[in-house]
Amino acid sequence: MKKTILIVEDSQKLADLFEQALSPMYSTIQAGNLKAAQNAINSHEVHGILLDIQLPDGSGLDLISAAKQKRPECVIVVVTAFGTIQLAVEAMRLGAADFLEKPVDMEALPRIFAKHLDLFDTDELVFASKAMAEIVATARRIATLPFPILITGETGVGKDMLARFLHRCSQRRAFIALNCANLTQELTDSILFGHIKGSFTGATETKEGLVFQANGGTLFLDELCELPLPIQAKLLRFLDSGHYLPIGGQKELKSDARIIAATNQDVKRAVEEGRMRQDLYYRLAVMTLEIPPLRKRPEDIRPLIQLRLAHLRRILGQPVEITEEAVQFLMSYGFPGNVRELFNLLDRAAAMSCGRISHDFLAGQLKRSGHSGQQAELLANSDQDNTETEAKAMTSPLLFSHTRKATEEQEKRLIQEALAATRYNKTAAAKLLGVSYKTLLNKLKRYALI
Numbered sequence: 547m548k549k550t551i552l553i554v555e556d557s558q559k560l561a562d563l564f565e566q567a568l569s570p571m572y573s574t575i576q577a578g579n580l581k582a583a584q585n586a587i588n589s590h591e592v593h594g595i596l597l598d599i600q601l602p603d604g605s606g607l608d609l610i611s612a613a614k615q616k617r618p619e620c621v622i623v624v625v626t627a628f629g630t631i632q633l634a635v636e637a638m639r640l641g642a643a644d645f646l647e648k649p650v651d652m653e654a655l656p657r658i659f660a661k662h663l664d665l666f667d668t669d670e671l672v673f674a675s676k677a678m679a680e681i682v683a684t685a686r687r688i689a690t691l692p693f694p695i696l697i698t699g700e701t702g703v704g705k706d707m708l709a710r711f712l713h714r715c716s717q718r719r720a721f722i723a724l725n726c727a728n729l730t731q732e733l734t735d736s737i738l739f740g741h742i743k744g745s746f747t748g749a750t751e752t753k754e755g756l757v758f759q760a761n762g763g764t765l766f767l768d769e770l771c772e773l774p775l776p777i778q779a780k781l782l783r784f785l786d787s788g789h790y791l792p793i794g795g796q797k798e799l800k801s802d803a804r805i806i807a808a809t810n811q812d813v814k815r816a817v818e819e820g821r822m823r824q825d826l827y828y829r830l831a832v833m834t835l836e837i838p839p840l841r842k843r844p845e846d847i848r849p850l851i852q853l854r855l856a857h858l859r860r861i862l863g864q865p866v867e868i869t870e871e872a873v874q875f876l877m878s879y880g881f882p883g884n885v886r887e888l889f890n891l892l893d894r895a896a897a898m899s900c901g902r903i904s905h906d907f908l909a910g911q912l913k914r915s916g917h918s919g920q921q922a923e924l925l926a927n928s929d930q931d932n933t934e935t936e937a938k939a940m941t942s943p944l945l946f947s948h949t950r951k952a953t954e955e956q957e958k959r960l961i962q963e964a965l966a967a968t969r970y971n972k973t974a975a976a977k978l979l980g981v982s983y984k985t986l987l988n989k990l991k992r993y994a995l996i
């Protein structure tokens with residue numbers, strides 16, 4: 547049985563677009579105002595809500611507590627206009643699981659719900675590679691120690707997953723997560739360490755921070771390198787002493803929250819560039835778990851496929867199979883987006899190919915999505931050149947090491963496609979292409995694209 551998502555959005559056009567994006571994976575219901583949404587929650591089993599904040603008969607925020615009361619496991623994702631991050635934070639405080647800024651990335655929408663709904667379905671970590679077996683063994687060993695842990699690795703390799711695994715093995719109480727990206731210094735300070743009533747305009751009551759809430763538990767700080775520098779200093783003080791000062795507080799408070807931090811950035815480079823405090827890095831780096839990209843551990847691809855297909859059978863309520871040829875194809879593909887990309891690809895394929903995933907279908911999908919045909923092929927050939935790719939390690943121009951075969955024109959076109967696909971976000975484009983940011987900049991200069 548597919549899970550049901552309630553779309554609460556007053557613009558019919560937008561609601562239809564949301565429905566279109568979600569419908570391959572979920573059943574959907576639409577509600578154009580708060581009253582209709584409340585009725586839908588009362589009369590249907592709703593697993594998730596996509597919630598616009600500004601509605602004709604009131605604020606979407608008012609629905610959050612009511613919905614959570616009725617269905618505590620319901621996953622609420624709010625949609626906010628650009629620049630209303632404060633509202634989004636308030637929504638999270640009330641119990642929303644995530645927020646999206648307009649314009650909403652429709653491709654990412656099903657994944658966001660899957661990520662949160664997954665938490666109730668599976669937290670199973672699967673692997674067959676020696677590299678992952680070693681990481682998991684180390685994780686088990688260090689899980690119960692009181693020290694902080696740093697998890698590094700490219701986007702989609704499983705850092706969140708490993709953090710939750712560490713938490714489960716630690717036997718600690720709550721697991722509290724904060725994504726440090728896109729938050730101002732003041733907001734991060736208040737969210738993490740709390741504030742005293744009257745300490746700044748708008749501080750109408752005293753609020754505890756996440757450090758307090760995670761006492762006895764785990765505090766997971768995702769995208770660590772995005773943490774503002776003064777907050778990094780405060781975090782270091784907390785790591786060293788277990789003490790912290792809420793905004794406007796007179797007296798330091800104590801918490802034994804265990805910090806697990808994660809980043810997909812090159813931390814050493816962040817230190818060199820002054821975005822990350824060196825002392826904090828040294829403090830965290832004592833216990834670092836570095837998850838290798840999926841292309842460096844292709845043995846993991848088969849068990850991951852099996853795990854995802856079992857999950858898809860459950861949520862789609864129908865058989866889902868994959869041909870051996872398709873498995874082989876996936877095992878040789880480069881996966882710049884790692885496990886997340888593999889799962890997205892399988893989700894799309896399962897939803898659209900009547901339960902039988904073939905090589906041709908996958909190849910077609912890769913051609914149509916962000917990757918051009920050439921890139922899919924170039925990446926697919928990646929492990930033929932494994933030694934060369936390995937030697938170049940993380941900055942390995944996975945794409946460019948194979949473009950010897952391609953012309954410069956092709957390379958230029960791939961870069962342009964990647965830039966268009968990421969709305970000219972160069973960091974994301976570099977990731978998509980599987981090259982370092984610096985390599986991309988060099989190429990952009992060389993081809994006079996900037």
Ligand SMILES: Nc1ncnc2c1ncn2[C@@H]1O[C@H](COP(=O)(O)OP(=O)(O)OP(=O)(O)O)[C@@H](O)[C@H]1O
Pocket residue numbers: 661670671672673699700701702703704705706707708809810850853885886889
């Ligand atoms: N070893 C694994 N076994 C099962 N599922 C996995 C494994 N590794 C990753 N996944 C799944 O892959 C997806 C991406 O993983 P996750 O969110 O942990 O990546 P991440 O490294 O935190 O990415 P980002 O840097 O973008 O935050 C999730 O759906 C997760 O459940």
Ligand SMILES: [Mg+2]
Pocket residue numbers: 705706768
């Ligand atoms: Mg993550």
